[in-house]
Amino acid sequence: MRLKDDNKKERIRNKAIEMIVHHGFDGLSMQKLAKAAGVSPATIYIHYKDRDDLIVTISLEIANRLFESSLLNFSPDMNFEEGMRLQWKNRANFFIAHPMDMLFIEQVRYSPVYEKVREMLGQNFKEIMGRFVNKAIANSQLVPLPFEVYWSVAFAPLYQLIKFHTQGKSYTGKNFTLDEAMMEQTLQLVLKALKP
Amino acid sequence: MRLKDDNKKERIRNKAIEMIVHHGFDGLSMQKLAKAAGVSPATIYIHYKDRDDLIVTISLEIANRLFESSLLNFSPDMNFEEGMRLQWKNRANFFIAHPMDMLFIEQVRYSPVYEKVREMLGQNFKEIMGRFVNKAIANSQLVPLPFEVYWSVAFAPLYQLIKFHTQGKSYTGKNFTLDEAMMEQTLQLVLKALKP
DNA sequence: TTTATAAAAGAATGAATATTCATTTATATT
């Protein structure tokens, strides 16, 4: 029997991401996607149940790949500063290597689609980060705070900076490029905030 | 002659925001919107040039109202901590008073629509905040840093927390409510990061 | 080589889409 052509599926996937990044969710039509990917509309439905499944599946793939990347060489038993620096490095590496994925997943995260994505995400990641935070607090390497406050202070600035970088401009429209030094400076500020 | 019924326009506006917040940009159709607002499809086109203009115009309205709110009683000559606290308070008040506007504008901010919105935004706000930051650095009340780093550290955590709050859950799905004390705690962390 | 099987294609379907048109309606001005 004939096997599924993964290259074909990848083309569909990549073009879908591209279309959504450039034209939003309402810029994605199955026919335009088929044309852009060089396949028949019907072929999309061999790989994805329907339009919604396409979006959710791709979102999950990227989210899981991001989590996986962020956990590279990471352990919840790490020293707090060391762990934070590694998380920052891993996330930054992923986003800068895959700018389209970054813009796509951020768009998803702020759209109603994320509701569906959230409940299908693995639990691993939250557990590991939860342990990391609790341990750091117990060891007096991190000021005691609710997980959501930690998350907001620890990572929201990084995401914001990387978004500016990926878009090539800050929210005022000014051209912007994030370099190693600026990222390190920002991490230092965040660590200053979080360390007792 | 007959006058434009502002109540009608407001109904269109509010239902559009509601539909986009709940079902995303691809959940907004002009016919559904007309039905939800209790008007004829044609009536929408009396108030907005087309679908795109509707979305961009509403986005601009909300963005400008947010800026205005954030500048209530604010002056770039303020002491840094005082100014930061006021910005946090003003923004939080606006978002918590208008949760739908918050979810709408955040969705816009992460979508390609924002490109169009950005270039139509007034310059006032950036100028005032730019002066505030420069002055604070000159007075050694704020550590020297690029505006984008300041912005990311100073406000991204607030936006993240308010988003958790407005959605009623954190990104892990856990129920979440932001209270005064938690906001103050987070502001303290951010100030610790930013003060020399 | 043949056969069985599922992938892939392209055309077709009906529903939904944004927008407009001809008509009616409300009201400010005269």
Next chain:
DNA sequence: AATATAAATGAATATTCATTCTTTTATAAA
């Protein structure tokens, strides 16, 4: 009260939409 004017309507338009149907094609297993 009459008139002029623009708001508002509902039906209509052509287009685009997601999805499926039938047919063809590639290939793994026999």
